[in-house]
Amino acid sequence: DIQMTQSPSSVSASVGDRVTITCRASQGISSWLAWYQQKPGKAPKLLIYAASSLQSGVPSRFSGSGSGTDFTLTISSLQSEDFATYYCQQANSFPLTFGGGTKVEIK
Amino acid sequence: QVQLQESGPGLVKPSQTLSLTCTVSGGSISSGSYYWSWIRQPAGKGLEWIGRIYASGNTNYNPSLKSRVTISVDTSKNQFSLKLSSVTAADTAVYYCARDIGTVVDPWGQGTLVTVSS
Numbered sequence: 001d002i003q004m005t006q007s008p009s010s011v012s013a014s015v016g017d018r019v020t021i022t023c024r025a026s027q028g029i030s031s032w033l034a035w036y037q038q039k040p041g042k043a044p045k046l047l048i049y050a051a052s053s054l055q056s057g058v059p060s061r062f063s064g065s066g067s068g069t070d071f072t073l074t075i076s077s078l079q080s081e082d083f084a085t086y087y088c089q090q091a092n093s094f095p096l097t098f099g100g101g102t103k104v105e106i107k
Numbered sequence: 108q109v110q111l112q113e114s115g116p117g118l119v120k121p122s123q124t125l126s127l128t129c130t131v132s133g134g135s136i137s138s139g140s141y142y143w144s145w146i147r148q149p150a151g152k153g154l155e156w157i158g159r160i161y162a163s164g165n166t167n168y169n170p171s172l173k174s175r176v177t178i179s180v181d182t183s184k185n186q187f188s189l190k191l192s193s194v195t196a197a198d199t200a201v202y203y204c205a206r207d208i209g210t211v212v213d214p215w216g217q218g219t220l221v222t223v224s225s
Contacts, residue, residue, distance in 0.1 A: 034211045043203055043215035044154065087154060091210040095169040096156040
């Protein structure tokens with residue numbers, strides 16, 4: 001299985017801050033990477049697919065980059081509704097695997 | 108807009124079989140090049156992909172669960188189902204069904220908590 005490692009596991013930030021989350025794959029996955037946002041008690045919501053493509057309806061303050069083994073999710077100006085846990089997911093090979101999550105908390 | 112809803116028992120005894128059904132609305136389970144997936148999340152932990160099925164019945168399973176998992180589809184009811192046998196406390200989790208386009212999983216159902224306990 002491809003292991004997905006996210007860092008940091010948690011980050012404290014204020015509204016308006018720029019937040020960057022990284023995801024590293026244990027082997028190359030080209031651009032087969034997605035990012036999801038999950039709020040407490042809710043299902044994950046797709047934010048980014050193909051490493052850098054913004055899902056329809058997702059605010060443009062979210063962006064993704066990377067290819068191969070190293071990827072980043074950036075929130076350019078954190079809003080109150082962005083406090084949540086973020087997961088990366090690889091789709092290069094079976095089984096699909098997810099990172100351990102990064103919790104974005106209020107500072 | 109496609110919506111998914113999980114249903115099934117919230118409590119299962121150890122060694123028994125967990126059975127869940129996902130009902131798809133707002134679109135046909137047979138239309139488009141979609142798979143239909145099951146994913147689970149133990150409390151406070153990360154996401155684990157269980158497996159998926161195509162409308163034709165073709166399946167892919169996570170090797171870590173393959174010996175215990177069966178996913179099936181009923182196109183006449185626009186539903187797909189999960190069976191997980193020989194459950195233990197480690198199988199306690201929120202179980203999600205979702206549409207899978209091969210690279211991403213979207214949308215997801217709201218999730219259903221299944222507790223394994225005697």
